[in-house]
Amino acid sequence: MPDQGMAEDMHSLVEHRLRRIDQRYTSGRRAIVDLLVTAGHPVSIGDIAERLPDLPRSSAYRHLTDLHAAGLVRRVAANDEFTRFELAEDLTEHHHHLLCVNCGKVIDVTLPSGAEQQVTSVISQLADTAGFQPHSHRLDVLGLCSACA
Numbered sequence: 001m002p003d004q005g006m007a008e009d010m011h012s013l014v015e016h017r018l019r020r021i022d023q024r025y026t027s028g029r030r031a032i033v034d035l036l037v038t039a040g041h042p043v044s045i046g047d048i049a050e051r052l053p054d055l056p057r058s059s060a061y062r063h064l065t066d067l068h069a070a071g072l073v074r075r076v077a078a079n080d081e082f083t084r085f086e087l088a089e090d091l092t093e094h095h096h097h098l099l100c101v102n103c104g105k106v107i108d109v110t111l112p113s114g115a116e117q118q119v120t121s122v123i124s125q126l127a128d129t130a131g132f133q134p135h136s137h138r139l140d141v142l143g144l145c146s147a148c149a
């Protein structure tokens with residue numbers, strides 16, 4: 001869990017980004033950002049409802065949509081049935097996901113730096129061939145978790 005100072009930096013950054021799209025950092029949005037920071041893994045609407053029982057699901061969806069529009073939150077999903085949400089990578093760190101197609105479990109994985117460099121270099125070669133400028137990449141692995149295999 002990040003220390004208090006880091007969390008405060010994060011909240012001012014979130015507030016700033018929301019202001020850029022004329023949105024306020026309301027207590028409901030802050031509660032969701034707090035949850036995403038402390039959860040340490042992508043969360044579903046069901047997880048949010050469990051952790052924030054006073055927040056109606058419709059409001060949770062609306063807050064997530066606004067945070068997504070501000071580039072603060074991204075969707076992680078094996079399929080439409082199992083959408084989860086996490087903080088954008090520029091607020092956390094670059095990583096990949098192992099997604100279970102059966103139960104929706106998501107495991108965050110960070111590649112060893114050598115492997116990450118290799119992935120990046122293969123991607124820039126592919127992009128180069130297409131005259132494309134890569135800014136970042138997403139690599140999610142679909143399969144079965146240990147409980148479902």
Ligand SMILES: [Zn+2]
Nearest residue numbers: 100103145148
């Ligand atoms: Zn599973």
Ligand SMILES: [Zn+2]
Nearest residue numbers: 094095116119
């Ligand atoms: Zn990567």
